[in-house]
Structure formats: C-alpha cells, structure tokens
Amino acid sequence: MKHCILSTSTLPFQVWKIALILITFASSFTYVFAAAFFDRMGEPKRSAFQKLDLAFQAVFFIDLCLQFVTEHQDPITQVIERDPLKLAVRYLKGRFLVDIITIIPLFNMFEMLISANYSKMFFTIKLLRLYNIYNLLVHKQ
Known part of the structure; x- marks a missing residue:
C-alpha cells in the first residue's frame, strides 16, 4: 500500500497545489x-451558480480523498511519513473536520427548512x- 502514497515533491502534486x-x-x-446576492x-x-458550486465541491472532495494518501513531513523530526494508517490518523485529527464541513451542501439541506435569507449564510x-x-x-x- 505504501507505493500508492503521493509524494509532495512531484510536479503533478505541485501543479495540483497551485490549482x-x-x-x-x-x-x-x-x-x-x-451569500450577498443569491436572492436577487x-x-x-x-x-x-449551482453548476459552478458542484464543480467546486468535486474539486474539494477530490482533495479530501487525496489527503489520505499524501505523504507528510513531520515538523519536529523532519522525517517523511508514508505509512497509510498514520497519514489517515493525522488527517482525521487535523484538517478533516474543516474539509468535510465545507463540502457538505448545507445551503441545499436547509433551504427548504428555513428562510432563504438565512440559509444563504451557509x-x-x-x-x-x-x-x-x-x-x-x-x-x-
């Protein structure tokens, strides 16, 4: 499984990062x-906008998936970690919550339940x- 880990030093990863x-x-x-003008x-x-939103969601979902298989350099030991389990645990303890919250289509979920004036704040x-x-x-x- 270690051969499926993405290296951060490769050109494709650097291009992905910039994109x-x-x-x-x-x-x-x-x-x-x-948020400001949706009702207008x-x-x-x-x-x-909904098509653009779907495209953004797809890109960020792909990034979320890639985080589970992207190597990480430990800031203290400077050792590059390539163990899939350790990478997954690190991601789940770190940015995962922020990433998953931003992917959930809260606007669509709550649009019918609450006023559009409030749901657009999602x-x-x-x-x-x-x-x-x-x-x-x-x-x-």
Missing part, C-alpha cells in the same frame, strides 16, 4: 457573492477553505 490555491480563492469570492439572482444565474461556511491556503503555503505537505 487548489487558485480554486480556493475563486470559490471564496463566489460564495461571498452568493435570476433563475439562469442560479443555475449557473455559503459563508465555505470560507473555511481559506484555511487550506494557509496549510498549503505555510506547511510542507
């Missing part, structure tokens, strides 16, 4: 806009993804 940073910024601006959007714009929860940029830029993965 993820750009997508995180784009999604953050999109969700802030949606016409149906064609809402449909386009878009702002997606701003937690900005925390990922910090992790990508500051911490070696």
Whole structure:
C-alpha cells in the first residue's frame, strides 16, 4: 500500500497545489457573492451558480480523498511519513473536520427548512477553505 502514497515533491502534486490555491480563492469570492446576492439572482444565474458550486465541491472532495494518501513531513523530526494508517490518523485529527464541513451542501439541506435569507449564510461556511491556503503555503505537505 505504501507505493500508492503521493509524494509532495512531484510536479503533478505541485501543479495540483497551485490549482487548489487558485480554486480556493475563486470559490471564496463566489460564495461571498452568493451569500450577498443569491436572492436577487435570476433563475439562469442560479443555475449557473449551482453548476459552478458542484464543480467546486468535486474539486474539494477530490482533495479530501487525496489527503489520505499524501505523504507528510513531520515538523519536529523532519522525517517523511508514508505509512497509510498514520497519514489517515493525522488527517482525521487535523484538517478533516474543516474539509468535510465545507463540502457538505448545507445551503441545499436547509433551504427548504428555513428562510432563504438565512440559509444563504451557509455559503459563508465555505470560507473555511481559506484555511487550506494557509496549510498549503505555510506547511510542507
């Protein structure tokens, strides 16, 4: 199973990292806009937003899955960890909760239960993804 672990030093991983940073910024601006103006959007714009939201969700779900199989350098020992179980436990104890909360479509789940004025505020929860940029830029993965 260790041969299935992704190395952070490869070009594909570095490209993914840069793309993820750009997508995180784009999604953050999109969700802030949606939180402010969703109730004023016409149906064609809402449909386009929902497709864009689905694309963002897919990218972040892929990233969530990749975190379970991406090597990690221990900040204290500087040893690169490639044991799948240790990688999974580390991720579950760390960023997993933030990542899973931002993927759950809370707006869609609560749209029918509460007023649209309040349910659109669930878009702002997606701003937690900005925390990922910090992790990508500051911490070696």
